[in-house]
Amino acid sequence: MNVIYRGDPGFEEARVDRIFNRRLSPRQPAAIVHAGCERDVADGVRLAVERGWAVTVRSGGHSWAQWSLRDDAVLIDLGGLREMTYDAGIVSVSPAVRGGSELAPFLSAHGRFFPGGHCPTVGLGGFLLQGGQGWNARGWGWAAEHIAAIDVVTADGALVHASEEQNSDLFWAARGAGLAFPGVVTRFHLRTMPEPRQLTQTVQAFRLDDFDEVMTWLHGMHHTVADTVEIVALTKTDRALADEPVLLVTAVAFDDPGALAPFRDNPALKRALLVVDTGPTTMDEQRARQRHDSPEGHRWEVDNAWLSGPPSAVLPAARRVFTELPNDKAFTIWFSMAPLRPLPDMAFSVQSEIYLASYVPWLDPAEDARHREWLRAAMADLEPVAAGRYLGDSDLDRGPVRFLTEEIRERLRAVRARWDPYEKIGSQGLSGDSVAPTASSVANSH
Ligand SMILES: Cc1cc2nc3c(=O)[nH]c(=O)nc-3n(C[C@H](O)[C@H](O)[C@H](O)COP(=O)(O)OP(=O)(O)OC[C@H]3O[C@@H](n4cnc5c(N)ncnc54)[C@H](O)[C@@H]3O)c2cc1C
Structure with a gap:
């Protein structure tokens, strides 16, 4: 596992690497883990647990508000995971892969298509977890509706598979919880469609x-x-x-x-x-x-x-x-x-x-x-x-953002309590009609 701690040479470059919005947040993680495989992700989560730090994730770095940056957290940067494999309509893909500039040409070679973000550089990780308003969402639905399954490192460092049949509550949460998702997705298995021809x-x-x-x-x-x-x-x-x-x-x-x-x-x-x-x-x-x-x-x-x-x-x-x-x-x-x-x-x-x-x-x-x-x-x-x-x-x-209904917020709270009881990963809490930012992120922003 490649870890850079705050104060180490190269820390600042790693802190802001691949962040699209250059109005950069000053928030300071405690350590940055460059994951090259799933074991690194699990080790990063364990490091956070041992030291009493939270976990944040960077996939494509396109979060406007730079949620991957949080004070005193372990930032797990998934930029080194670049898998794309296709079989029988399903593409298995790493979260840092860019929907338009990387996944689209890969799928096109198979005559297939996935409705990724409009801007081709948007990473799949954050995009899919938030719902994903991809191409022709009014007709093809939210991109997250096309997720068949996910592989996830959970707060105890275990790697689990989640789908409609297996760990279905985690699968349910992965399609819309965004930064309140209680795990680190290491692979999405996505249903593709025939590539539009005209x-x-x-x-x-x-x-x-x-x-x-x-x-x-x-x-x-x-x-x-x-x-x-x-x-x-x-x-x-x-x-x-x-x-x-x-x-x-x-x-x-x-x-x-x-x-x-x-x-x-x-x-x-x-x-x-x-x-x-x-x-x-x-x-x-x-x-x-x-x-x-x-x-x-x-x-x-x-x-x-x-x-x-x-x-x-x-x-x-x-x-x-x-x-x-x-x-x-x-x-x-x-x-x-x-x-x-x-x-x-x-x-x-x-x-x-x-x-x-x-x-x-x-x-x-x-x-x-x-x-x-x-x-x-x-x-x-x-x-x-x-x-x-x-x-x-x-x-x-x-300020608070109402992106979940009240009923869904309560369900998500229960899923988080099961998979991440000590609130290590993602949001520190679901409050009111919103996922609240951490106190420190508010204090340190801008
Ligand atoms: C230029 C631009 C165009 C955009 N266009 C669209 C669009 O057309 N449609 C649309 O819906 N959105 C769009 N967005 C918004 C975009 O979907 C979100 O910013 C999304 O967060 C980007 O995903 P990312 O992986 O690149 O971001 P990141 O900054 O890497 O991740 C954002 C957050 O998502 C969570 N997360 C990411 N990956 C994981 C993971 N593997 N496991 C657990 N948690 C994870 C973490 O909380 C992370 O901090 C656009 C953004 C930009 C900058």
Whole structure:
């Protein structure tokens, strides 16, 4: 087992290695274990137990709030585990593998597909444990619904297998508990699907003057579109279209080009700055666009809300977050989940027909406070129409986040009590409607 203790040479590099959000937290783990095999993971957990430290995990490093960093914890970095094996529809994969840039080409060689995160660099570990809003989630469901089984190192250092049949409570928790999952997943066994062969897209761009008309229409029609189509509206700055932010309505159809026809009924279409109607596209092109919109090396603030209510209530509440973006790299998305699919029995439990998330990247640390305050105020406007949050785009340092229903929270508490009675792994506690950050993480953040 390769351990670096606080104060050792190389500690700081290891502390922040592979973290996507470069607005780096000052939180200081006690030790960092670079796991090269499952035994290293078990040894890391035992080290934490012996020394009275907590355990945190880093898979892909894409947690916006850097949950892998916690004061006085053993950080188990899974970056050295790189397994990908495929057999009869199931891919077995290590948590640090990136869904788009690594797993997708591997599966494509087998003619298979898995709905990983939109940005190709997102690690599978955190993404799947939080639910995973992958490609066409409105049609294919949450990525976690495609988990067949997991291998897990538990708080006593044992390696166990969990599925619907075996250790089913752990399997239930792995699909939505996020950082409150009471174990370290070392391998996911995922059900794959045939690779989509024909992707087509419709893209329509509008000036923000058309925001109300276009979004009211979208609210009224998105649940009628076939579930082979991913529908996202977003505001962003695109200098090729205008010098000010624009509204884009985008729809990507998977093996079903005819399903894009309803977008021709957009009542503002005559005023569109750009119209692509059922044009050809590829996953590579879509992923490259995501990567362009989420640049590396930046400082980030992000937040999100599940929206609930009629357009007459939602649109005024969402006006600031969509139409007053704080810089020319920021963007806010409206992501359709309609018609809402019933969830299987899993910990993931809070969603609505519309997901809103706002992403604010910048470079200059002097801009931290301004961007943080803008997002805080814009999200406060949304409170009257917010039905909860998605853990994946949440920052618990900002306050409690309701991402589980009350019933699920209680069940998760019981699963944690069974598998991690001394609260070593993940969240220190489930409190109120949230998983509370640790006291020290609050004190040390920003
Ligand atoms: C650019 C970008 C794009 C994104 N796009 C999407 C998207 O399209 N859809 C979406 O749903 N989310 C998206 N996210 C959010 C993303 O899913 C979460 O940030 C997720 O945590 C990333 O997983 P990770 O393994 O890379 O993160 P990490 O920072 O490595 O892990 C986050 C936390 O998850 C837990 N965890 C991770 N791995 C394990 C494990 N093996 N065992 C136990 N606990 C573990 C730990 O608490 C860990 O600290 C995006 C994030 C970024 C930065």
